[in-house]
Amino acid sequence: MWNWQFALSVLPQLIAALRITISATFVAFLLACILGLLFAMAKRSGVKPLALAVGAIVEFVRSTPLLAQLYFVFYVFPKFGLVLTPFLAGVLTLGLHYSTYLSEVYRAGIESVPKGQWEAANVLNFSRLRTWLTIIIPQAVPPLIPVFGNYLIALLKDTPLLSAITLVEVLERAKIIGDNSFRYLEPITMVGFLFLITSNLLSLIVQQVNVRLNQHLK
Amino acid sequence: MNTNAETAKVQPMVRYRNICKSFGDLKVLTDINLEIAPSEKVAVIGPSGSGKTTLGRMLVTLEKPTSGTIEIDGEMLWHKTVKGELVPADEKHLRKVRGNAGMVFQQFNLFPHMTILRNVMEAPVHVLGIPKDKAKEQAISMLKKVGLEAKLDNYPRQLSGGQQQRVAIARALVMHPKVMVFDEVTSALDPEMVGEVLLVLKEIAEEGNMTMLVITHEMAFAQEVADRVIFMEGSIVEQGPPQALFGNPHNQRTQEFLSRFRNA
Amino acid sequence: MHPPFNILVQLLRGTVVTIELTVFAALLAFVISFIVGFSRMAKFWPLRAIAIIYTEFFRGTSLLVQLFWVYFVLPLFNVNISALAAGILILGMNFGAYGSEVVRSSVLAIPKGQTEAGVVLNMKPSQITWRIILPQAFMIMIPTFGNNLIELLKSTALVSLITLNDLMFQGKMIQNTTLRTTEVFGLVLVIYFCLAYPLTLGVRWLERKITVGRA
Ligand SMILES: Nc1ncnc2c1ncn2[C@@H]1O[C@H](COP(=O)(O)OP(=O)(O)OP(=O)(O)O)[C@@H](O)[C@H]1O
Ligand SMILES: [Mg+2]
Numbered sequence A: 001m002w003n004w005q006f007a008l009s010v011l012p013q014l015i016a017a018l019r020i021t022i023s024a025t026f027v028a029f030l031l032a033c034i035l036g037l038l039f040a041m042a043k044r045s046g047v048k049p050l051a052l053a054v055g056a057i058v059e060f061v062r063s064t065p066l067l068a069q070l071y072f073v074f075y076v077f078p079k080f081g082l083v084l085t086p087f088l089a090g091v092l093t094l095g096l097h098y099s100t101y102l103s104e105v106y107r108a109g110i111e112s113v114p115k116g117q118w119e120a121a122n123v124l125n126f127s128r129l130r131t132w133l134t135i136i137i138p139q140a141v142p143p144l145i146p147v148f149g150n151y152l153i154a155l156l157k158d159t160p161l162l163s164a165i166t167l168v169e170v171l172e173r174a175k176i177i178g179d180n181s182f183r184y185l186e187p188i189t190m191v192g193f194l195f196l197i198t199s200n201l202l203s204l205i206v207q208q209v210n211v212r213l214n215q216h217l218k
Numbered sequence B: 001m002n003t004n005a006e007t008a009k010v011q012p013m014v015r016y017r018n019i020c021k022s023f024g025d026l027k028v029l030t031d032i033n034l035e036i037a038p039s040e041k042v043a044v045i046g047p048s049g050s051g052k053t054t055l056g057r058m059l060v061t062l063e064k065p066t067s068g069t070i071e072i073d074g075e076m077l078w079h080k081t082v083k084g085e086l087v088p089a090d091e092k093h094l095r096k097v098r099g100n101a102g103m104v105f106q107q108f109n110l111f112p113h114m115t116i117l118r119n120v121m122e123a124p125v126h127v128l129g130i131p132k133d134k135a136k137e138q139a140i141s142m143l144k145k146v147g148l149e150a151k152l153d154n155y156p157r158q159l160s161g162g163q164q165q166r167v168a169i170a171r172a173l174v175m176h177p178k179v180m181v182f183d184e185v186t187s188a189l190d191p192e193m194v195g196e197v198l199l200v201l202k203e204i205a206e207e208g209n210m211t212m213l214v215i216t217h218e219m220a221f222a223q224e225v226a227d228r229v230i231f232m233e234g235s236i237v238e239q240g241p242p243q244a245l246f247g248n249p250h251n252q253r254t255q256e257f258l259s260r261f262r263n264a
Numbered sequence C: 001m002h003p004p005f006n007i008l009v010q011l012l013r014g015t016v017v018t019i020e021l022t023v024f025a026a027l028l029a030f031v032i033s034f035i036v037g038f039s040r041m042a043k044f045w046p047l048r049a050i051a052i053i054y055t056e057f058f059r060g061t062s063l064l065v066q067l068f069w070v071y072f073v074l075p076l077f078n079v080n081i082s083a084l085a086a087g088i089l090i091l092g093m094n095f096g097a098y099g100s101e102v103v104r105s106s107v108l109a110i111p112k113g114q115t116e117a118g119v120v121l122n123m124k125p126s127q128i129t130w131r132i133i134l135p136q137a138f139m140i141m142i143p144t145f146g147n148n149l150i151e152l153l154k155s156t157a158l159v160s161l162i163t164l165n166d167l168m169f170q171g172k173m174i175q176n177t178t179l180r181t182t183e184v185f186g187l188v189l190v191i192y193f194c195l196a197y198p199l200t201l202g203v204r205w206l207e208r209k210i211t212v213g214r215a
Helices: A006-042 A048-062 A065-081 A086-111 A115-123 A126-141 A142-165 A170-181 A183-217 B052-059 B091-098 B116-127 B132-145 B161-173 B191-207 B218-227 B242-247 B252-263 C006-037 C045-060 C063-077 C083-108 C112-120 C125-162 C165-179 C179-213
Strands: B016-021 B028-035 B041-045 B067-073 B080-082 B086-087 B102-103 B179-183 B211-215 B228-232 B236-238
Touching: A006 A086, A006 A142, A006 A170, A006 A183, A048 A086, A048 C179, A065 A086, A065 A142, A065 B191, A065 C125, A065 C165, A065 C179, A086 A126, A086 A142, A115 A126, A115 B116, A126 A142, A142 A170, A142 A183, A142 C063, A142 C125, A170 A183, A170 C063, A183 C045, A183 C063, B016 B052, B028 B052, B028 B236, B041 B052, B041 B091, B041 B218, B052 B067, B052 B102, B052 B179, B052 B211, B102 B161, B102 C112, B116 B132, B116 B161, B116 C125, B132 B161, B161 B191, B191 B211, B218 B242, B218 C125, B228 B242, B228 B252, B228 C125, B236 B242, B236 B252, C006 C083, C006 C125, C006 C165, C045 C083, C063 C083, C063 C125, C083 C125, C112 C125, C125 C165, C125 C179
Parallel strands: B041 B211, B041 B228, B102 B179, B179 B211
Antiparallel strands: B016 B028, B016 B067, B080 B086, B228 B236
8 A cells, every 4th residue: 555665756845845834834933923922012002092903803813714814815915906925925824823822822921020020120210112122021931932832833733724825835745746646645644744753843942942041940 | 544554455446567668769667666546546746757647648548658567447458368468458458448547638638629518428428328318417417516517508718727627627527437647737727727626626536436646746735635645757766645755755856856846 | 685695695504514513523522532631641551652642643743634634545545434524533533632631731730639638538539530530620621622612613614625515615615606705705704703702702701700719
């Protein structure tokens, strides 16, 4: 049933496509980290309309499927003149989707910084931005790294959805190979293992980063 | 009150024989030999980490001795005899013998998802198989005894620490064990609640029948209710009637321990 | 009917499939969560090993890859199951793997003193599990299970990629034939929101109720 020779012959193509998967993962996650923080700060800003608007966006994005959002961004935005490549549409949507989860994580982290820290910064006459950048974020974020790591890996496993908007990432490549050769077993199974390996590697990296960044807390 | 001379004749309720206990490399108890007579009240004192809790937990099977044997009311707890040979006990045997012992914990360990009444009824109904209405009756009368009949439908978190500990005592008593272990039952309490719990303990002691192993830091209480006080530090260092042990300790370690206590 | 209501009828037909899929997959996931979660804590090590391999596999690969595997590969082994059955099976098994972690960590979160109190009252291990540990652990599980249910609902959209005619599939099909892209995809998003948001509110309400009860 399983043909090793065929499997090995298509492996290079899959690995090439895996590079697309991984770059999409990192670009989208970076975007999610930045957007998520901005959302969390906006919700705490004290500017009511801003907080409400951001809150509504977050609720809506969190309550709808990523796939439906991908279709919307990729097929509807061009009607309004915004034509995006599959990769760009994909990472933007993925980034936005995960930023809504991360903003919740940031919120919990920010709330766990004792009130006295804000007060101390106030007394020292720090500007609001300076307080965020030098007092709050450095304390709030490092403990969140394991949770961020979980979301990074979840995001990785959502990248195959980008095949629905014609991005040829690793799963789409496997399907194309299957369509051409009528052999689906090897390519799709190998994609499964590639995800297993990649997600475990990522989780090891996250653990290392966590140890590095949180050493001083022990 | 029993004297040691009297207790020597009857079969002891509890017998620790050559008990040793280690946690990994850490030797916690060495060669404990201890007999407790029926209805005797034994207080155990000693510094922190001296193995008092471990001694008590072994009697209710929460810790397994590394070597030695324990008997409750003449029955081996951790072993059973098969064709004249001692073999490790199985779960069934443990359950049978454990039914004779009860324990009250420092941290109460009430079941937070059950009302006070259900906390006390749960084991009689589901372990002893007592019909619900009868178990309820017994539970209520036991809760009355500890002064909590007004709290039947409350949940543990709605009670003060002292009240919770009294419920825990009722929960243990309603199983009618022959011997009870009390492990520093007042240590987790605010000072103003210590008295109410000790009062309940004293009442149980004064009723007379219950064999009690009371681990405590309350020296005055030990002096008042105990027939015998044991000072331990990894092994039994010194024991005797309370007047003797508190009034005229022979061992130097005991003296040091007690003097530290008086000054504190 | 007038636009966009003529589209709506077809979309609602797909919505029914989405709801069916969510309900059955959730039930399957719930059962698997407990079986696998308890297997991970079993004394018998082969059972533990199987449970670990199961969770690692379903959590380490990707849901869409799993769906594709069942859809493209299983027929090669002459296993032919309907797209609906495949969807329920894979969604249930995938979310069951995540749920098993929830079960395990909730059970482990119950203080040891609770087990000890049960032992001292001479309860059987099964009584301790059913009467003392599980009722408390269940309270801890509820909010996470609730959130997983919402994630499951959202994930059902993936089955459209293996040709199951759920809400997402209907949307894509209507868009293809009518080219009323903005309306169709907009409506799809709104319908999903109307399904998921009440769940979100419900989970938050439960969560508040449970934490108030505990404090
Ligand atoms: N489960 C365990 N694993 C490892 N070590 C343990 C364990 N339980 C107890 N110990 C160790 O055994 C020793 C005796 O503990 P034990 O709790 O019996 O002392 P204790 O006399 O009750 O002390 P305290 O007065 O503080 O309650 C301590 O050094 C403790 O750290
Ligand atoms: Mg102790």
